[in-house]
Amino acid sequence: MTTSARVAVAGIGNNISALAQGIRYYAKLDAEGVAPGALPGIRRADIGGLAVHDVELVAAYDIDSRKVGSDLHEAVLQAPNNYPRLAVDMPPSGVLVEQGISRDEDLDEATRRVAESLRASDAEVLLYSLPTGLQWAATAYAEAALAAGVSFVNCTPEFVGRDESIHARYVSAGVPLIGDDLASHFGTSVVHRSLLKLFTERGITLGSSYQLNLGGNEDFRNLREQGASKRESKLNALAQEGVALDDVEIIPSAGYVAHLQDHKVAYLNIEGMGWANTPVEVDLKLRVQDSSNAAGVIIDLIRIAAASSRVGEKGFVPAAAPLLKSPHQGHPAYSEHDIAASFATISAVSS
Numbered sequence: 001m002t003t004s005a006r007v008a009v010a011g012i013g014n015n016i017s018a019l020a021q022g023i024r025y026y027a028k029l030d031a032e033g034v035a036p037g038a039l040p041g042i043r044r045a046d047i048g049g050l051a052v053h054d055v056e057l058v059a060a061y062d063i064d065s066r067k068v069g070s071d072l073h074e075a076v077l078q079a080p081n082n083y084p085r086l087a088v089d090m091p092p093s094g095v096l097v098e099q100g101i102s103r104d105e106d107l108d109e110a111t112r113r114v115a116e117s118l119r120a121s122d123a124e125v126l127l128y129s130l131p132t133g134l135q136w137a138a139t140a141y142a143e144a145a146l147a148a149g150v151s152f153v154n155c156t157p158e159f160v161g162r163d164e165s166i167h168a169r170y171v172s173a174g175v176p177l178i179g180d181d182l183a184s185h186f187g188t189s190v191v192h193r194s195l196l197k198l199f200t201e202r203g204i205t206l207g208s209s210y211q212l213n214l215g216g217n218e219d220f221r222n223l224r225e226q227g228a229s230k231r232e233s234k235l236n237a238l239a240q241e242g243v244a245l246d247d248v249e250i251i252p253s254a255g256y257v258a259h260l261q262d263h264k265v266a267y268l269n270i271e272g273m274g275w276a277n278t279p280v281e282v283d284l285k286l287r288v289q290d291s292s293n294a295a296g297v298i299i300d301l302i303r304i305a306a307a308s309s310r311v312g313e314k315g316f317v318p319a320a321a322p323l324l325k326s327p328h329q330g331h332p333a334y335s336e337h338d339i340a341a342s343f344a345t346i347s348a349v350s351s
Contacts, residue, residue: 005050005306008059008123008150010114010141011130012067012097014217014262015155017076017083018295020057024088027053041185041296048307048346052299057093059121061100061114061141068097080218082261083291101140111144118148125305127298128179129155131222142166146173151305154179155298161316161328171315176308178301178317181325185296188213188266188286189325193238195270195282200242204272204280210249212267215290216260264290297323307346318342 009016029039030053036045042052060072067075072095077085098117101110118126126145130137138158145152146169154160161167161179170177183189192211199206214220238245257265268284301323308317316328319342327334334342 004054004056005125005303006056006058006121006123007125007127007302007306008061008118008121009057009072009127009129010061010100010137011128012060012062012064012072012075012078012081013129013131014081014083014219014291015129015294015298016060016127017081018289018291019298020073020076020093021083021086021088021090022292022295022299023053023055023057024090025086026051028088041292042299043296044300044303047300047303047343048310050303050307055299055302057095058123059117060095060097061117062097063100063102068099070097071095072097082217084262084289101137101144103136107136107140111140111147114141114144115147118144118150123148123150124309125151125153125302127153127155127302128160129298131219132156132158133222135159139163139166142177146170146175149173149175151176151309152178153298153301153305155182155294155301157181157326161324162326167315167328174312174314176305176313176317177315177328178305178320179324180327182294182297182301183323183325184288184293186288187293188264188268189238191284191286192268193240195268195284196238196243196248197240199270199272199280204274206244206247207271207273208247208249209268209270213264214255214257214260214266215262215264216256216258217262217290219290220264221256262290264288264293304346311345311348313345317346319346 026039039045045051057072062068066078071092073090073093075097101114126141128138128141135158138154138156138160142152142160157180161177167177188211266286270282272280274280301320304317304319318334318338321327321334321339
């Protein structure tokens with residue numbers, strides 16, 4: 001019988017609401033007998049013997065007084081979260097949201113406190129999902145996970161997986177470290193990257209391009225002031241051989257529009273020159289449920305992290321590279337062969 005991945009979460013925002021409700025949603029489909037290959041929105045039904053619903057949330061951390069002390073399944077539905085309520089039961093999880101790491105306390109002491117909590121919960125993975133721009137918090141939670149011997153997954157553009165010092169220490173400790181920043185399930189960066197590649201492959205000379213993103217959740221409110229690292233990470237996601245990015249502009253949060261709620265609306269423009277210097281132009285609008293876009297990737301990353309830990313992998317796991325905007329050593333440093341070999345290693349846990 002499969003042992004569920006035991007996951008702790010730092011930051012109880014919309015992404016975790018989408019994840020927690022989604023786990024219940026896919027468990028319901030499994031109970032109804034829906035075949036793994038027929039699950040909507042799922043690329044890999046099995047990773048290392050772990051199905052989509054084989055994830056147990058065992059610890060949670062936040063600093064919002066509206067969430068701390070509440071049951072996790074209650075906290076994910078608490079404002080300012082505005083991810084829609086799925087048609088699933090959300091009974092008490094039995095996990096109380098604990099006080100997270102705050103800038104107002106001694107960081108070393110707070111890090112030790114979280115490390116002790118992780119050990120007590122028997123977590124295998126710590127998922128970091130705080131707002132963008134809190135490098136100090138990302139580092140502190142990574143230190144807590146390392147001290148507890150727990151795999152770390154960084155959903156944000158802060159430097160953790162790309163920090164060579166931190167990565168080297170994870171390797172030395174024999175613990176997986178996966179980051180940085182999610183490449184959304186079907187997001188603006190994925191579409192933008194594909195279109196830029198298509199221009200190059202078809203011989204169209206790139207003139208200029210821009211990407212604008214609008215949303216109505218707390219992430220977009222925060223990105224208005226903390227967008228620098230997100231912009232860099234989005235540019236990393238577009239980087240590929242033969243495509244110059246000198247004239248590509250990215251605005252991670254072109255505006256916070258409250259009535260959009262958890263929807264993201266993105267506008268892409270690409271202009272180039274074809275035969276005899278005649279113009280080619282693409283204008284595209286993309287609208288997605290922002291936190292579903294994140295959860296659809298998070299579910300794979302945490303299963304990769306747990307399965308990797310179980311087979312003794314350490315440091316960055318190449319299987320995670322396509323799911324990140326800024327993976328360790330940079331995308332596309334890992335070839336399709338590297339990624340396939342990594343998945344084969346992870347699969348050994350279920351053999």
